Amino acid sequence: MHELSIAMSIVDLVEEEMAVRGVEVEAVHVKVGLLSGVVKDALLTSYEMACMQTPLEGSRLVIEEVPILVDCPNCKVRRPVLSMQWFCCSECGTPTAEVVEGKELIVTALELRQ
Amino acid sequence: MNTEPRLVEVRKNVLKQNDVIARALRDQFRDAGVFVASLVSSPGSGKTALLERTLTLLRPHYRVAALVGDLATENDAARLSRSLAPVKQITTGTLCHLEAAMVQSALGEWDVNHLDFLFVENVGNLVCPSSYDLGENLRLVLLSVTEGEDKPLKYPTIFNSADVAIITKMDLAKAVEFDLDAALHNIQAVRPGMQVFQVSAKTGDGMTGYLGFLRSRQANARAAAIQSAIQSLR
Numbered sequence: 001m002h003e004l005s006i007a008m009s010i011v012d013l014v015e016e017e018m019a020v021r022g023v024e025v026e027a028v029h030v031k032v033g034l035l036s037g038v039v040k041d042a043l044l045t046s047y048e049m050a051c052m053q054t055p056l057e058g059s060r061l062v063i064e065e066v067p068i069l070v071d072c073p074n075c076k077v078r079r080p081v082l083s084m085q086w087f088c089c090s091e092c093g094t095p096t097a098e099v100v101e102g103k104e105l106i107v108t109a110l111e112l113r114q
Numbered sequence: 115m116n117t118e119p120r121l122v123e124v125r126k127n128v129l130k131q132n133d134v135i136a137r138a139l140r141d142q143f144r145d146a147g148v149f150v151a152s153l154v155s156s157p158g159s160g161k162t163a164l165l166e167r168t169l170t171l172l173r174p175h176y177r178v179a180a181l182v183g184d185l186a187t188e189n190d191a192a193r194l195s196r197s198l199a200p201v202k203q204i205t206t207g208t209l210c211h212l213e214a215a216m217v218q219s220a221l222g223e224w225d226v227n228h229l230d231f232l233f234v235e236n237v238g239n240l241v242c243p244s245s246y247d248l249g250e251n252l253r254l255v256l257l258s259v260t261e262g263e264d265k266p267l268k269y270p271t272i273f274n275s276a277d278v279a280i281i282t283k284m285d286l287a288k289a290v291e292f293d294l295d296a297a298l299h300n301i302q303a304v305r306p307g308m309q310v311f312q313v314s315a316k317t318g319d320g321m322t323g324y325l326g327f328l329r330s331r332q333a334n335a336r337a338a339a340i341q342s343a344i345q346s347l348r
Contacts, residue, residue, distance in 0.1 A: 002211055002242035009128050017124060029121075030128065037244035037271045084270045086303050095306035099274070105128045105245065109121050 006038055006105070007046035011056055013107055018055060027060040027111035033104040034068050034084065060111075068102030132246055135214035139249025146226040147339030149332035150234065152212075152248050154272060155256035156265075157238030160282040162190045163315040164256065165235055169197035171325055176230040176332070181220050183212045183237045190235065200224070211242035214249055230332055240265070244275040251335060258283040259292035263300060270304040278309045280324065285314040 014028050028047075032038050040063050047061040068081045072089035073096055079089045081102075088095040127133060143150050153161045165180060172178045179200040182190045191203035204212060204220045217234060226232065234250060236243045255276035257265050260283060266273045273279065279301050287294065294312070301308055311327070313320035 002209075002245060005209070005213075006128060006245070009131065013126055013128060013130070017126075021122070023122075035271055035274055037241065037275070084304070085267045087270075087274075087306050095302070097274075097306045097308070107124050107126045107128060109123050111121055114120065 003038060003042040003046040004050065007043060007050035007061075010047065010061070010107060011050045011054055014056060014110065015054065017110060023110070024113040025056060025059055025110045026113045027062055028056075028107060029062045029064065029109040029111070031064050031066050031104045031106050031108050033066040033102040035099060035102040036105040038105060040065060062111075064108070066102055066104050069100050070096045071098040071100050072096060073098070129245065129247075132214045135218055136247035136249040139214060139218060140251075143226060143232070143249060143251065144335070144339060144342065146229070147336045148226045148229040148232050149252075149328070149335040150232045150248075150250045151252040151254055151328065152234040152236055152250040153254050153256060154236045154240070154243045154276065155238060155258070155282075156240045156261065159238070159256045159258035159261060160315060161235050161238065161256055162193055164280065164282055164313065165233055166194050166197055167315040167318070167321060168233065168325065168328075169194060169199040169201075171321060172231060172328075173197060173199050177228060178231040178233070179224065179229055180233040180235065181217060182235040183216070185209070185237060206237055210237060210239050211246055212236050212248060213246050217248050230336070231328070240269040240272045244272045252277050252331060254278050254280055256280050256282050257297065257301075259287045259297075260290050263293050263296040266297075266300040266304045273301065273304045273308070276305075276308075278311070278327075279305075281310065281312045283314060283316070284312050284319060285317045 018025055051057045069078050070081050072079045072094055074092050074094040079091055082088050082090045087097055155161050169178050180194055181202050181204055183204040183206055184190055185206055188203045191201045194201040202220050204216050234248055253276040255273055301310055311324040313324050
């Protein structure tokens with residue numbers, strides 16, 4: 001359960017942005033890769049706790065989950081993996097560990113309070 | 115009237131603070147020519163036993179040291195000190211994983227320029243450590259024969275964040291009817307091409323191959339450090 005640490009990092013990062021830009025934030029948009037090691041529901045709960053007694057109290061966290069994509073050495077294109085338990089191209093079944101997307105843990109945008 | 119757009123783009127890595135420190139550590143380790151390996155696994159799968167054996171066998175030939183993370187107690191540091199290598203305990207309190215800043219502060223006055231190998235034993239946990247870069251060159255994930263062959267399928271993320279898998283407690287494999295083929299198959303399913311070593315820290319079986327691998331990786335790190343030192347002189 002490291003989602004609370006992650007949520008606190010998000011709050012720190014956004015507070016910094018708020019100070020720099022001189023804005024108030026209503027919602028924080030994040031991208032969470034399925035291989036980032038972060039669980040969506042746990043992060044949502046943790047975020048609420050991390051926001052308490054900060055300028056972000058009451059703000060929303062909008063999570064976009066990013067599927068795992070690999071570079072298939074056979075098809076020569078970017079494809080989703082078959083599953084977390086089976087790292088192979090979902091089209092041709094070639095095993096590959098060349099993950100190109102799905103490890104993200106990034107704040108992508110802020111919704112401002114008008 | 116406020117003319118600012120309602121949505122502003124940011125694109126910032128949530129763990130940027132950790133990543134910045136991890137990058138600084140990696141640069142520091144590279145310049146010093148020290149090879150850094152971290153160990154992750156569930157609690158009780160034999161990280162400390164493997165590390166004690168590793169330190170004991172490497173110490174006559176190399177300058178080795180270890181940092182060991184746990185929620186509480188100095189027990190593991192005391193155990194590892196039997197290898198006569200310098201060891202420091204990192205107690206995390208309630209934190210379930212190590213972060214780059216903890217490694218940095220634990221290094222303290224240690225001069226990594228005087229080391230060939232540094233080992234970092236993470237807190238026993240197969241979930242949380244996967245998100246945190248510690249600046250290491252190599253991440254080893256351990257799976258003991260007593261845990262069951264399907265561990266990689268249950269915890270694919272940590273296997274994906276690691277470079278090499280080590281199956282430990284091989285001396286118990288027969289007693290617990292460990293299905294080696296199934297375990298190897300499951301590791302390859304979640305991380306195709308992953309290198310796997312099978313060891314028993316107790317009997318020493320398999321240690322030669324695994325240590326040979328570490329030695330060759332260390333030699334590469336040392337050669338890279340010399341290369342970059344020469345280049346900076348030019």
